[in-house]
Amino acid sequence: MKSQVVVHEVNDSALEPILEAIRRGPLSVLTGAGVSTDSGIPDYRGEGSPPRHPMNVQQFLTDERYRKRYWAGSHRGWKTFTSTQPNAGHRALARLEEIGAVNGVITQNVDGLHIHAGSKRVVDVHGSMSRVRCLDCGQYFSRAAIEEQLVELNPHLDDPGFVTMSPDGDAEVNDIEGFQIPSCTVCGGMLKPDVVYFGELVPVTRFASAQAIVAESSGLLILGSSLAVNTGIRLLEQARREGKPIFIVNRGATKGDSRAMVRIHAGTSEFLEALLAQVEGAPVAV
The missing domain is CATH 3.40.50.1220 (TPP-binding domain)
Incomplete structure (x- = not known):
């Protein structure tokens, strides 16, 4: 060199x-x-960024509470993404x-x-935030379609205080027991955003x-x-x-x-x- x-x-x-x-x-x-x-x-790894504790793939797959937290928080993130140029x-x-x-x-x-x-x-x-995949049957969906289902299942999702966002982009759902996770409309299986999580290849x-x-x-x-x-x-x-x-x-x-x-x-x-x-x-x- x-x-x-x-x-x-x-x-x-x-x-x-x-x-x-x-x-x-x-x-x-x-x-x-x-x-x-x-x-x-935001660049969450840049200089001066707050420490992050991102969800790993095993947490998402094995713990429903993590999945609820993900879908509630990512709804806010999706709204930001769709308005970003x-x-x-x-x-x-x-x-x-x-x-x-x-x-x-x-x-x-x-x-x-x-x-x-x-x-x-x-x-x-x-991966891309714009795609969602069913882990059971393999069907792909647009994120926009899943967002419609998410809001229909949780009509209070955008109410103040229903979801609390922290500075590092994490989310806490204040009615986690009542929160409903969207599911595959083909087979009823588990949906996952088509993004690579920590711990995933x-x-x-x-x-x-x-x-x-x-x-x-x-x-x-x-x-x-x-x-x-x-x-x-x-x-x-x-x-x-x-x-x-x-x-x-x-x-x-x-x-x-x-x-x-x-x-x-x-x-x-x-x-x-x-x-x-x-x-x-x-x-x-x-």
Whole structure:
């Protein structure tokens, strides 16, 4: 690897190695929560964030009280997601794909904002909040349809005090015994959002799609991720083994910093707009 470039602002010295890689071919992109903060979605792992105790998959599967807490709290989160719009960084990334500078986006986010911004080749390795799956019969449902059932079963769900949200996004249901969980309308089975919980593995075929994006690229650009989750580290290691340059843009430290050719401590929207301006002023390999 060439000597590492580390900067605390988006400047020409940081952009040039990235532009050099793009001249050889499109970059693969891995995004984390930091890409969506400019859309108003909190980054719960960022510097200064409160400690979190997220639900793991075994709690969800084996304890009805956890499932009640999840569905009540996620109702509030879903309402936020449906009113959230892509930010300038999402739009710049979609444009970079359109002009051939990016070959696809691998996202750890479940908010669907890359798709809404116009990105075409997107692998949501941790799933999507917009889908719900029955664990018994395998039927998929739109989250919007399940939300209708949830509100019908619990007409007081939006009443003040029925659900108390804590600063870390957790929820307490104040009438947990009376709360009703939605079920599969096909077989009556247990529903689970199509997202990867802690303690749960990324589906093999989905991860293979992410690996293909990295393999077909000239380098890996990591945006807004601390790389605290194993999924990101595995893709970074794939790029390293294949001899591809690794570029990281994040406001806080990441677990991959020592392996990056370029490390930019800055916001992702600011970086992507600057990168797009440079790319659009120069020819791109396609």
